[in-house]
Amino acid sequence: MSMFYTGLTGLSVARSALMTTAHNTANVYTAGYSRQTSMIATNGAIGLASGFVGTGARVTTVARSYDAYLTSQLNGAEASGAALASYNAQISRIDSLLADKTSGLSPLMQSFFAGVQGVANTPADPAARQQLISAAHALANKFRATDQYLSDLNTSVNEQIQGSVGEINTYAKQIASLNHRIGQMSAVAGGQPPNDLLDQRDQLVNQLGKLVNVKVLEQDGGKYNVFIGNGQSLVLGDQAMSLKAGPSAADPTRTALSLVGINGTATELADSVFGGGSIGGLMAFRNETLSTSQNAIGRLAMSLTDTFNDQHKLGVDLNGVLGTDFFSQAAPGVFTNAHNNGDMVLGASITDTAQLSISDYSVEVKDVAGVLNYSVTRLTDKQVIGTFTAFPISFDGVSLSVASGTAQAGDRFLVQPTRTGARDVDVLVLDTAKVAAASPLIAGNTAGNQGTGALGAPRVDAGYLAAPLTAPVTLSFDAATGELSGFPAASAVTVTLADGTSTVYAAGDPVPYTAGASMSFGGITVKMTGAPADGDTFTIKNNSGGVSDGSNALLLGALQKKAVMDGGTSTFGSAFAQLVSAVGNRTMEIRTAEKTQTSVTEQIRASRDSISGVNQDEETANLLMYQQMYQANAKVIQTASTMFDAILGIRS
């Protein structure tokens, strides 16, 4: 073999290596690019008697510096990062909504109750009444606006999911098409890897993973199979399936994703299967935070309006007429699953706002030995709270009944008791005169009474509304027996002593007098103190013309401090504070998790880049190295030429 040829192989290797270095330098900022290296090997040697003489070098392949393990780790880390980032972006919006200290729900509830107190202070003043109505409007508006804000967030989540579907489908198609081209190119190049296409495909998998968590399995022949959710295939070799967004069968207000198979059938994927990617983050957000926040606001609105209405109805307005509902009240929502076979429609009503939770509930119909069982699951803690066989079904302050139709086994229903609680709040009392600030009854003693007996202000409860007083009740005291008589003939009287013991006296019976004991009859409770004298009489009658009576307004105002939520453990204010603290804590958790995830991702990326990344100085050094190699090999050819010339020169 000639020295010329050996030099030539060196030149060609150097050129190839220089090309690779140039390619690396050109792609120093290309996303997903893996550094390439020309692999150099010796050519076969010629065996001579004096030994083997080498015949130069050749480039065996251009290799990609690539670590499959690190790449898949990076994909996973970036998918989690994307999920946390989208979760954080959404929850931060609720967090800032709740941060409002000047016009948030909390200050508006305070000014509403200040308005109630204002009416209690000057019940006859129309200005105070107007102020209460205005404050109530402001509060109702805030409830509705807060609800609207949260509904808009739901819509925005729906739109983002909808928008991502197109991208996912494009990526899936591109991966399938690259699978095809990689096979083709590799075959054409005699099995050499098409490095840049492989990088492109890995980059697509990475982009896809940022939207939705995927699993990749490399099949024989180097094709990628991509799986989504809990194992549904999105890409199989050269074939790509597609995703479709549409209203969920269980809850039409939400957009869910369905996988359209090769045969064209769409299968809805549950939110819970999406653990990563921005879609996973959005779905976790709407299930964990958005729905509970909206339910918490709704429950607060429902509790406040319900308890306020109940007390308002126990008072009388400026015209002496019993009060009406002050606020309008929302009804619970029930969704029939779109896949149900039966035609049963459920109706729901609230039985006790104190027992309401912030959860949604699912009702599942099961056939147990020929009997339809209705199993109710609380969705926040996935707890089955009961299995029922007959309606009405009551749980957590809600009662379900059949509006029409019959169910079939396998049917499902979604019950949202409080979701729309804040959406539908409005003020119904618009006339200042209709604010029921006064108590319906007034007590008094007769002018000539000798004793010091005094009848306190009568209180009424819901039982009074069934049979309001039509004629005054006059109680008279008999000193000889120590008894009071004159209670309405039809009512039994319950006497409750200061120590809590109570005794019931049959209707028509006289009642022994105990100072300080409260006496209840027909929904009315009065307390008498002092020492009445024989023959003293006391009256309880309708409060007519009592424009300066603010006693019902005082009771309405007292609701602010009363624990009427969470089974009687939370006030309105503390229930709201719970929501603020829950959302705040969750936001903080997500932020911390996102920070941690970012630094984990950074570390994995650094490891990957230390293998696959391009370092400009290194390439520059390679450039110099291969340039010198080129020059040296050229020198070899020059030397060979000189040698050849020398031989030719001998003859001349």
Add this chain to the structure above:
Amino acid sequence: MRISTQSFYARSMNDIGSQQQQLFRIQQQLASGSKFLTPADDPVASARALGVSDTLAQSSQYATSRDRATLSLSREEDALKSATEILQNVKTLVVQAGNGTLSDADRASLATAMQSNLDQLVNVANADDGNGQFLFAGYKSANPPFVAQAGGGVQYMGDQGQRLIQVDVARQMSAADDGRSVFQSVQGSAGYVASASAANTGSGVFGGVGVTEGTAALYGKDFNISFAGGNYTVTTTDTPPVVAATGVYTSGTPIAFGGVQVSMSGTPADGDSFQVATAKNAGTDVFAAIGDMISALRQPLATGGPAAQAHLQNALSTANVKITNAHDNVLTIRSSVGSRLNEIDALDSAGGSRDLIDKSYLSDLQDLDPAAAISEFLQRQTSLQATQQTFARLHGISLFNYL
């Protein structure tokens, strides 16, 4: 380890970006003066701050209510002060009217003066709060509570509603008193009131009623003293009547019965009678008492002889006691108004110091310590500058510099 050129730039930018973010955060904190910008910055403190500001808002409601109660009670106090003065005037006039040297005309002019006082008193009892709401009407504050009747006298049209105001967490205070308990009641401690029957024809005149034995069996009953044939008989007004005492009447000798004694003088005619009743039963209406006196003063004495003289004197004595009782009653209510006002002052100062504690707690929870924040700002600024400078240096180092 190979540092890829791309990741060198990306990481440097990330570092600078996150440092800028932190600087911006402190800047926002300084601008808002608040430790946390959203609840996520400190969920526990945010929830607590909500609770504390709720407490503060309620406390300011109570303060507003106290102002309202103070206003209402001060107006009542003003009205009661006028009522006290009027009743004192009336008592002075009663004393003047007792002067035996007065002529019928003198008495008529006293009656006129007294009528003017009565009108003033009715006016005071119908005082309003400056906003058209009558002070002494109970709940029925839309209309004047005391209305003159066709046959004379004044009737109370209000009710006994107590206008309660929430002046503190657990204290509801009555911000007004109803007219009946102010002008038509007497205190439980008021004693017996004696009066003479209008039909008496003798010259019997009673003096003061004194209590000798508060534990006597019949003490507390109402009594009737009747005269016949120079003897007196004292019976209770019960049905059937119980005889409390009998005896021979001697002018100037007190008659004792049921734990009380009443001095009598003059000569009662047969069939004359006198009533000695508890203050509550004797008629507690101050307007009626003044009215009775006015009509007694308008009766001419010139033609009536000793019987008419006795009538006038007895009427004046009865009225004097009743007006004194009414005066005491008004004074008692005035002192109760005063003590309510004092209580409000005490609640105000207690509320003020509670607010101070709550406000300082709230400030601890949410207010930023500007000194600490500024020092942190400067620290982070230095750190950002260092990062930027080292980035610029590193960026400048390249193999090309040496080729």
